[in-house]
Amino acid sequence: MKLSRDQLLSMYRQMWTIRFFEDELAAAYMEGKTPAFDIGSGPVPGEMHLAAGQEPVAVGTCAHLKKQDTVVGTHRPHHFAIAKGVPLDKLAAEIFGKETGLGRGKGGHMHLFDVEHNFSCSGIIGAGFPPACGAALAAKKMGKDWVAVAFAGEGAANQGSFHEALNLAALWQLPVIFIIEDNSWAISVPKGKSTSIPDNSTRAAGYGIPGVRVDENDTLAVYEVLGEAVARARRGEGPSLIEVKTDRYYGHFQGDPELYRPKDEVSQLKANDPIQKLASQIMAQGAATQAELDAARDAAKADVAGAMEFARTSPYPAPEQALENVFV
Amino acid sequence: MKLSRDQLLSMYRQMWTIRFFEDELAAAYMEGKTPAFDIGSGPVPGEMHLAAGQEPVAVGTCAHLKKQDTVVGTHRPHHFAIAKGVPLDKLAAEIFGKETGLGRGKGGHMHLFDVEHNFSCSGIIGAGFPPACGAALAAKKMGKDWVAVAFAGEGAANQGSFHEALNLAALWQLPVIFIIEDNSWAISVPKGKSTSIPDNSTRAAGYGIPGVRVDENDTLAVYEVLGEAVARARRGEGPSLIEVKTDRYYGHFQGDPELYRPKDEVSQLKANDPIQKLASQIMAQGAATQAELDAARDAAKADVAGAMEFARTSPYPAPEQALENVFV
Amino acid sequence: MANERELTMAKAISEAIAQEMERDPRVFVLGEDVAVYGGIFGATQGLVEKFGPDRVMDTPISETAFIGAATGAAAAGMRPVVELMFVDFFGVCMDQIYNHLAKNTYMSGGNARFPVVLMTAMGGGYNDAAQHSQVLYGLFAHVPGLKIVVPSNAYDAKGLMISAIRDDNPVMYFFHKGLMGLGWMKYPERTITPVPEKAYTIPFGVADIKRPGKDVTIVALAMMVQRALDAADELAQEGIDAEVIDLRTLVPLDRDAVINSVKKTHKLIVVDEDYKGFGMTGEIAAIVAESALDYLDAPVKRLAVPNVPIPYSRPLEQFVIPSVEAIGNAARQLVKK
């Protein structure tokens, strides 16, 4: 699948949007938490799971998706949300707990719902597989060629929901794609201590569906493999299971002392940064100039700055709003 | 693995014990339920799932097991219990709701606990996989060569617990064997409508462990395959997944109208009855005479009659005993 | 007369679903044995014959997957009716129910809708033991985000099911096996009622006074409503006039119905087939202790399963589930005081 110059630049810009968004959040998160770190303080309290380094799996996948396609993300959801087109302003505002956020401040960073862009996520590991099946089932019933994508970490692939959803999807030939984001860690537990086989895509054989592993943190490689999986789903030929190797730059959550992690792991990972890689690939293809790439990056930066400003200046919900929205 | 004459005769007798037990229960179950069927009436009320026809998987497996080995059965548990050596009297008494039963009448037919013979079961589909892992983990921790066996129906192999337990067992190299009893039906749902692949043993590849299917309802074939799996577990080499084809003679539960089932299916299955098959195999090996086989059968019949008599004549628990035994 | 047609609760439920399926192509049914078998307790009888296997779907035994799929399908515009065969099995899929289906609307700030009816069988009395006899609605009423519906007869069952399907929120619909009017399980006569052929709705949050009375208030649900009515008949012969309140829905809860009745009778009995501790009986008693304390003439009485799992053996099970006799005796004691 050949990507146009515009597509490549737009993907490149998205990568930077994600990266800046996470880096900005990392900084905002620490406000009010120094000198004494208190998880409940500052403009962005609570747990915070950032996806810097994991851009390829989100961007390479969502480049194939339309608004009507469904994406279900995880507890580490920002890269998916941004790649799926969730408006940055509302996304940031929700994370800051503001009235203007996606969920009026009720959801928070792990619970983002964008009805228009068919995006949702959950803080419960493995919980996204079944609803993605349901969205795919609905598309099938409505006679649409919409697909659904469930993302999950490699740690999540050992949850029962993974197996149940794969069986259901394969049995009913649902247009759904299961993508395992293998960043090698589930909090402090490395993949080898949680998973009885090295490669989750081999589990596809247990359901009679295609399984592919993308072994590098490479946006275009993800794009390539997902092209086939998405097309297959749109053709009504059923689900696929893809595992993508990727890299977590930050701790599991912000404030994670990461005592379990080899000291130089992250710096080594950063030497193969996927944004740089994409830049080189684009340049190698002669698809864009360095100036164009820089402009995309600057635009991303400005977008993120704007979203953060929007979030910061938006009002908090009134306390009594807590009582609203249990039911519609 | 060569079976001795005594072993063969004892297995043959066990098959008949199971068969007579189930047939006697089927009859007892209908007492008090004619002319008008009321599930709550008669000496054996409530749901009743019988395993006649499914003797091979239980007998062929348990012939390898010692008292200290653990077996976790299902909602259709009698064949496993009998093959594991649970005393018939207490088993029958529990099913009749009597004070002398395994659980003082509190458990009933789906909830049989025999601490001495390390047998238990549950009415929840798929629930037996995790505790079997735990028993195997305990054996490993205590430095024993004990193994654990979890039986489950082919319908149960689509539950999340199956996947989680297989991964845990493979990861920790636990001495546990997962046996899928494929009787083609999960209540009214045939395997092809519940399972995305024809053979559950192929799912073993997703955990890096051996998977074998026994494709006929044949006690000696089960014995053969389980020999390797049990030995492997005792040697500390980890779990196996075995699927065994078997046949359900009765309805899913007693009283099941079975409108979903082809009319002549059961009579065709009975033409290949596994007890007759074992008799022929024993005779073909010259391991026992017809008279010896008949004697084994008669002994089984007498045992079952004795157990039913014990159950019928035992007292009911006093009502207030309902308040006891929540805690020890 | 068409209005006089009587139905069992099972037929009333399946008719309600069928009528809504006809009216709205987005409604479909899924669950274990709901199609070819027609539902183990008959709640979906006849539906696959009428609507075909695409709209009435048998599922594998994987409640997490198919209940979660119902949530996802609802988000995408469908209106699933999904059956959990016995409520006792909730533990294998509770996360999809309570952390997602129930909370998603709230977490989305009211922007996302999840019109799912999760229907499930409950109740004991026929010796199905600890894992197949519970009612458990108190547990689901405790966690926010689910409307909780518990009919006691065929008329209510149909109207409440139609309301449930038309509701844009998740509704958990409990039917008591022993009220379904099945050919193979005893049921109280009163559960079979006249049921209009046409579709009709019954609003949630409106308790039904199944029997007005002035001496003592009996608050109940499902089978316990029927037993309370039987007890009330006996009490009437002794000159005790009991009021029987069928809550019909636990969420929303008709607090006023309870409070007003207690203001009239000054005596309260709460009867429940759920476990006694930390459940429905406590909530109702607490509401009265908060909001009508001064009207109470006598201590509140709670009858419920005494915090033990449901035992199998008949004498044990009969001992733990509140009986007509126990309800009658509680009333006699209160009124005597």
Next chain:
Amino acid sequence: MANERELTMAKAISEAIAQEMERDPRVFVLGEDVAVYGGIFGATQGLVEKFGPDRVMDTPISETAFIGAATGAAAAGMRPVVELMFVDFFGVCMDQIYNHLAKNTYMSGGNARFPVVLMTAMGGGYNDAAQHSQVLYGLFAHVPGLKIVVPSNAYDAKGLMISAIRDDNPVMYFFHKGLMGLGWMKYPERTITPVPEKAYTIPFGVADIKRPGKDVTIVALAMMVQRALDAADELAQEGIDAEVIDLRTLVPLDRDAVINSVKKTHKLIVVDEDYKGFGMTGEIAAIVAESALDYLDAPVKRLAVPNVPIPYSRPLEQFVIPSVEAIGNAARQLVKK
């Protein structure tokens, strides 16, 4: 003096487990991130260093498998301490907890034993939103077969943990994240207490009067005990003498402690971080309405999360969790009456 040594609740818990592991080789620990990380909330800190990875086991993210494995290991003679990282995750493994671990002993007629401690983090107040902030113990207390332990300070935490590990029954042990004394989360000073170095037990079913008083009874658990004590301090300055009862265990429940206190103060406030409906506040109110009605001078007051999921945003979350101020105001209102 050794007795004066003060510990955080997290250290008290991990010390209790370590001492029992030393005493009894059958005790082992498993759960997510309990080994190398030491438990996300520090309840297992230092254990893997002391006892090695065979006795302190990190598990895959598969709660059904490893909690079910704890049950199976207990049946086979071990005494597992298993951690469910947040109680909010119970929905993925509830079947193993409530249909098996909790009921097996009963269903076996008392013949089988399952000495498992299931420990779990609970509680909000730090903006972790709807899926990571609940307490939910009311739900577990509702279903029979689990002892329910909820400490409010380090001294209680150690003694109750040792009792839990020595108990031959399943014990569910809830620790409030905000009481653990973590370096990265605010906590009330009072949760850090002197803790004896030696092992000691605290019996289940014995409430602790954390502050005696004569004007009003406040019944609470965990964080709400701390807030009630803060409120009581304020009230004392206004001349209102509040009695603060820390139930410490919900199952078994010290009914007498509540009843006796109400007989003395004639006024009851129940404060809970759990959802208000069908939970702990209802149960305590009902017990008083059943057994001490005539002693009540004023309607019972219940403060709890008002039947909404826990919202993320700070002003919303602070609105739904009972505050020191709200507790104080409830007492002021009651006493004024």
